[in-house]
Amino acid sequence: MLTTTISDFRKDIKRYLDRVTENFETLIINRGKDSGVVIMSLDEYNSLAATNHELTSKTNEKRLDSAIEKLNSGVSFQKELLEQ
Numbered sequence: 001m002l003t004t005t006i007s008d009f010r011k012d013i014k015r016y017l018d019r020v021t022e023n024f025e026t027l028i029i030n031r032g033k034d035s036g037v038v039i040m041s042l043d044e045y046n047s048l049a050a051t052n053h054e055l056t057s058k059t060n061e062k063r064l065d066s067a068i069e070k071l072n073s074g075v076s077f078q079k080e081l082l083e084q
Contacts, residue, residue: 002027 002016002025009016009029020027020041027039040048054060070076 001025003030004028005030 002019004016004027006029009027016027017039019025020039024041024044026044029037029039031037054064
C-alpha cells in the first residue's frame with residue numbers, strides 16, 4: 001500500500017498511477033485530518049466488486065464457507081479438466 005499527500009501526488013501523478021496499475025498497489029492520498037482518497041486499479045476494483053457480489057447472497061456465502069472448511073480439514077479432491 002502506498003501513501004502520499006495531495007501535493008506529492010500532483011507532482012508525480014503518472015508515476016503513482018503506473019505503480020497502482022502495474023503492481024496492483026493501493027494508493028492512499030491524505031487530504032488532511034481524517035480525510036483521504038483511495039486509488040486502486042480497475043482490475044483490483046472489479047475483483048473486490050465480484051467478491052462483494054458473491055458474498056451478498058447468503059446461499060453463496062454458506063457454499064464458500066463450506067468449501068473453505070473442507071479445504072482446511074483436508075476433505076477435498078482434485079478433478080481432471082476436460083481438454084477441448
